[in-house]
Amino acid sequence: MAEKNIYKPIKYKVDKIVTETPLIKTFFISADQEFEFQTGQFVEVTLDGIGEAPYTPSSSPSIKDKMELTIMNAGYVTGKMHELKGGEKIGIRGPYGKGYPIDKFYGKEILILGGGVGLAPLRCLILTLLEEEQKFKKIDICFGAKTPADFIYKDWFYELKKHKNVELLRSVDKADANWRESEGVVTVLLDKIKTDFQEIVAIVCGPPIMMKFGAKRLLELGVKDKNIYLSMETNMSCGLGKCGHCAMGEYFVCKDGPVFTYDKIKDTPEMVDFRKLFNKND
Amino acid sequence: MRTYSVSLKQWVKILSSVTTKYNVFAPIQKEDFIDYELITEDNIEEISYNKAKPTTPLKAFMFPIKENVVKELKKEKRIILGIPSCDLSALNILDKIFLDEEFLDTYYKANRENTILIGSDCYEIEDSCHCKSYGVNPYPEENSDISFSLIDHKVILQVYTTKGENFISEFSDKLTEITELPKEIVEKRKSIIETLNLQNKDLPDAKETRKIVMKEGTVIWKKFAKDCVSCGACAVICPTCHCFLLIDKGNFEKVKNWDSCQYPSFERVAGDEDPLNKIYNRLKNRYLCKFVHKPDMFDEIACTGCGRCVDACIGKINKNELIIEASK
DSSP, rough: OOOOTOOOEEEEEEEEEEEEEEEEEEEEEEOOOOOOOOOBBBEEEETTTTTEOOOOOOOSOOOOOOEEEEOOOOOOHHHHHHHHSSSEEEEEEEEEEEOHHHHHTTTSSSEEEGGGGGHHHHHHHHHHHHHHHGSSSSEEEEEEEEEEEEEOOOOHHHHHHHHHEEEEEESSSOOOOOSSSEEEOOGGGGGOSSOOGGGEEEEEEHHHHHHHHHHHHHHTTTTTTTEEEEEEEOOOOOSOOOOOOOEEEEEEEEHHHHEEHHHHHHTTTHHHTGGGTTTTOO | OOOEEEEEHHHHHHHHHHHHTEEEEEEEEOOOOEEEEEEOOGGGGGBBBBBBSSSSSEEEEEEEESSEEOOOOOOEEEEEEEEEEHHHHHHHHHHHHHHHHTOOOOHHHHHTTTEEEEEEEEEOOTTTTTTTGGTTTOOOOOOOOOEEEETTEEEEEEEESSSHHHHHHTTTGGSSSSOOOOOHHHHHHHHHHHHHHHHHHTTOOHHHHHHHHHOSSSHHHHHHHHHHOOOOOHHHHHHOOOEEEEEEEEETTTEEEOTTTSTTTTTTTTTOOOOOOSSHHHHHHHHHIIIHHHHHHHSSOOOOOHHHHHOOTTOOOOOOHHHEEEEE
């Protein structure tokens, strides 16, 4: 058998596009062939002739011929992505990176902390967990957004609330007159969780600033560093641990991550606080 | 390992017949630089044997500047003759990146497989040469199929691999097998090592350099980065730098194109976050990558002491001067 070409994308068709917020859209795509991945892994999406960018699917890995990608308009490729109308062909390479070690979570309480478009990969994780919900003690979900209008997957929250084993808490940085839930940065929700933090697994995904303060607060509450899972955001080109763009300390974030437990990165200053990289003495 | 001897005159005849079957590349002296050229009847007599490194690093043959990695791969049988030891050692890092079992780069693999590597002793060195400081000898010891030395109008070939044996067998009737390496070569090697040691006597070794790079805060990087213009020449010319950008060519084709952490926005992400936004951060990143991160990842430093980055820098940043200054 010929060796696989690691650089060649599989073609997918864009079936449907849903506008989640003014800046975020979900793309429903499908292919003729099945695609296997694990929750936490990501794919490289090609916009033909324009460029490529990495995203974690927001749909469950158990659906193999279709995929959903929730993407914020934040740069060149994502901007072009947002101009799609549906019906176009896009390319997918992957899956890349290490997935969440779900089997390690069995029997435990899982706390999921997410903000903004960080809910996209977490949706994939939560859907996966809910497929075998009885295997986990409890699932606490703490979601944050800037304003109530900035929440993605608004309909999905009603679904989540139906699950007995799930506790869903939400906060917004800036509430409006109709908001009945928490106000403040997403970490304020952690204080509402009553649990033995030493025993739980915590999963954090969101903007870098949220990850930093989220991890800090979780550590203060007693969560073990090896039980805190953080999704790192870096520039990526190949996704294969070769092009060097995502190199952070001794890791290629694409291949060794993108999800890292806190104990693995606490001694890598570039990872823990990457914007202050080398700048300590400025 | 078998060793053969042949007169230079006869060698040129052999090589000439070889060029009909293979594309042979060898270093040729130009006005003020030396570089690989495709060998033909017209330039076969001009090959510069056993000089210091050619300008182009060996990596360019395996990991070309631009390579379409979706289109079908061209299979070209090649011989590269006259490769310095620093470039051969650099393949250790490139092989770990591109021949990684999880994601095998079939283009790199084919380029490697289709090429016969003939390494050569360096009998002349340049001011920037410092392989020995990082444990690399100035003669082929690894990653070479055959080694080549020209001494007293005689060519000595040592064969290391089956690939090398098979190639040599095409003309072994014209060679004389000898039992050991001529004394002159052993002595020449010794004297080159002494010269290298002398010209780099103040330069710390790899382990020491790692410690120095790790402890440096910002002062030294800021000082040397004043002359950096982010041209990326140091990375382009480096035999171990492997960074690239996959460029979208349309029709779902991708071009693997050399890139460098010295260019602005190499690590920039959406929303304009850029951990390497300052020139001195990028400069430090280069040294961290070479002497700290690559050893952590692969147990191997990513500098083989070729000194090309010292020669190529248009801001005249001398890597060795930087390390020596930081060591004080």
